[in-house]
Every structure is written in structure tokens, then in C-alpha cells.
Amino acid sequence: MKYKTDIIYFSKKKLQIYLENDFVLELLSSRKKFKNTYYDDWILQDSAKRMIYSEIIKQLNPFKKKSLIDVGGGIHYFTNYFANNFSYTLIDPLYDFDEIKLKNFKKNQSNMNHIKSDWINYNGKKAKLMLANDLFPNIDQRIEQFIKFAKKYCETLFLIATFHNEPKSYLTQRTDANEFLWVSQFSGFLLTNILQRVGLNVSYYHKNKIRRLNENLFLNNRQVILLKINFLKQL
């Protein structure tokens, strides 16, 4: 028995079509500039990121008014959109986000329940939907634990997974010890192995496609796919 999983890909062709009506750019440009956070600037500067947001909005819109937990959502234009259209909880430690900006944001947005913590500490209410965009497994490699966590707390998970099919590593430093570590980014190979191990329905066709993706949509050449995982539907 496997959980029903739909996979959405992003290609150069898809980006070209999206850019014919770049509505995310229009929405963000019409905003007062001082309201922008660095997340907004990032979305404004990156057309592929905007295409992904347009897909997220398309996917989430049929569920308006339902409960939504956003893991690692950041603070930007769509935070207001989510808070105004869903029963919205943001779980994000926002490590280096300006405290004053955050306070002001929350003053103007009372619909948001913000949990300033790592998702692993969450033990609040369950939600209909969960969103995790651009956090797993590149930034947070605990994707296996996360999918098990999501299964406990939501019915449908929208997981925008980022990985590299060319070897890529970073020299990092532990915050709790004086130790340096080389951390390798996830590949499509590792990702698909984990998706299978946690019981998602990923066919042979998709497994091979994910392992070979090489779309060059982003400057750092990361690959991005959107997984819609329905924990209530087993195949």
C-alpha cells in the first residue's frame, strides 16, 4: 500500500509559458516597496521562483478556508495571501529575520499563527494541508522524518523538493561544536530512494525522470519538483 503522490515538474518551456502572464510579478510590483522583505526581493528577482509560486497558488486555491500549516514559509507577499485565505499556521524560526519587521508584520496580520521554531518541535493541531516550499532536502536534510511528521499532522502535503543532480557540497560549521563538516546536497537518486522508503507511490518512470532532471532553471542549477502527497489515499 502506497500513498497517492502526484508529481509536477518545472521546465524551461513551462517557464516560457508562465512568463506570458507573469501575474506574481504584477502582484508584487504593485506593492509598496518598504513592505518588501528579502524573501519578496528574491521572488521578484527570480522568474522560476515566481512560476513555482503560481503553481502553489493554483494547487491551494481549491482548498480556500481550510487549515494550512506552512513549514519554512518565510515572510513575504504570499504570507498575507495564505493568512487571509486559509486558517494559517507558519512554522519558521526565521533565524536572521529582522525582529522589528516581524513585529510590524504581525501587528498588521492578525490571521497568522506563527510558531517561531523548528518544525520538529511542533505538537499543535492537525491541519487539512501542509506546505513546505524550498526547505527539503537541500536546506534541511531530514526529509524522511519530515514526511513521517507530515503524515501525522495533515491530510495532504505539498512538498516542493529541491536537489542537485550534479555533485555539490558545502563546507559547514556546527553551531554546537567546533567541528567543520562537508555536507553534500541531495541528488535525485537519494531523494527517490527516500520517497520510496516512506511509502510514496513513485513509479519507475518518475523515479528515472527525477534522477536525470537537468533543467537549468536556477542559477545554482538546483532541480525542483512539486509533490502532492495524499495521506488519506492509499493505492
Ligand SMILES: C[S@@+](CC[C@H](N)C(=O)[O-])C[C@H]1O[C@@H](n2cnc3c(N)ncnc32)[C@H](O)[C@@H]1O
Ligand atoms: C529557502 S527559504 C524558503 C522560503 C519560502 N518557503 C519560499 O520558498 O519562498 C527556507 C525557509 O525555511 C526556514 N527554515 C529553516 N530551517 C527550518 C526548520 N528547521 N523548521 C522550519 N523552518 C525552517 C528558514 O527560516 C527560511 O524561511
